[in-house]
Amino acid sequence: MRILAAGDEFVRTGLLADAVAAELAEAPEISRLDLPWPVEPFGPVGGVNEASGTEEQVIEALQGAEAAVTQMAPFTEKVFAAAPGLRLVSVCRGGPVNVDLKAATAAGVAVTFAPGRNAAAAAEFAVGMILAALRRIPGSSAELLRDGAWRGDLYAYDNAGVELENATVGLVGYGAIGARVARVLVAFGARVLVSDPYADPAQVRADGAEPTGLDDLLRRSTAVSLHARLTEETQGLIDADRLALLPHGAVLVNTARGGLLDYAPLPEALRSGRLGALALDVYDVEPPPADWALRDAPNVIATPHLAGCSRQTAERAARIVAAEVGRYSRGEAQAHLANPDVLER
Incomplete structure (x- = not known):
């Protein structure tokens, strides 16, 4: 299975990739994308809020991916249209505000999140x-x-x-x-x-x-x-x-x-x-x-929005999203599904 790990300067790409690899019985093919948050502030991208990076970066990194784990990458209608093989986006935040849930559901992509990570x-x-x-x-x-x-x-x-x-x-x-x-x-x-x-x-x-x-x-x-x-x-x-x-x-x-x-x-x-x-x-x-x-x-x-910022938060977030990839690979139900209507598809 090909998986995109789109990390940033807090939840690092390496943390995501290692957590996913530990969850899967067979070694996955992992593509990596490094995003600039929080060194560069997040903002609206292509109709979603609090995202980092560009739609073009995500589309290029997603080629052939069946699942993606991220904190800040923008998953928009444009991104879903360019990634027809994508079936899971697992976001390591309390809510997937960087994902267009309506577009994800229409594309048949399950979106999960990470409650309690911080x-x-x-x-x-x-x-x-x-x-x-x-x-x-x-x-x-x-x-x-x-x-x-x-x-x-x-x-x-x-x-x-x-x-x-x-x-x-x-x-x-x-x-x-x-x-x-x-x-x-x-x-x-x-x-x-x-x-x-x-x-x-x-x-x-x-x-x-x-x-x-x-x-x-x-x-x-x-x-x-x-x-x-x-x-x-x-x-x-x-x-x-x-x-x-x-x-x-x-x-x-x-x-x-x-x-x-x-x-x-x-x-x-x-x-x-x-x-x-x-x-x-x-x-x-x-x-x-x-x-x-x-x-x-x-x-x-x-203080500059630091309450949820700890090394343990980043590590815990990576483990939560990786566990969702593991459930997907085994055909199990997702633990924290943000768009349950996708199950009808």
């Missing part, structure tokens, strides 16, 4: 952001190293940080990442509230957390961490009205999707003290523009 990394990062914001770690470190400022005033009672133990932390969204965050916070001794209309309340309670509504969560939480999917329902979920529900000085963390926040009220909320700190790993525009209003706002922690 859950451990993202959960650890979110907890780190909560701790960093509550205890003023990045700001005080930068002031000491950059300015030589020994901020003794931060030891004053009114300026002191807040412990996680006995703090109330609200989690908005309770998928694979949110549930991991909850269990870690409970181990710290925090009281954890969860708002997710799709979560099983019994499971939330079993994890040591309390299910509740979003407005109640916001009113009661010292820190709020966002873990919801971005949908029409959750776009701008935390807006000015909901920010006003937070206790004065509360911390807000977003490592999920930039679109969950309405950014307009955030600078003033920070300057007024309504928000004690804001920790962001995702943004409505990535990267933020030079005139980004939050650059000059106080108590902002900003």
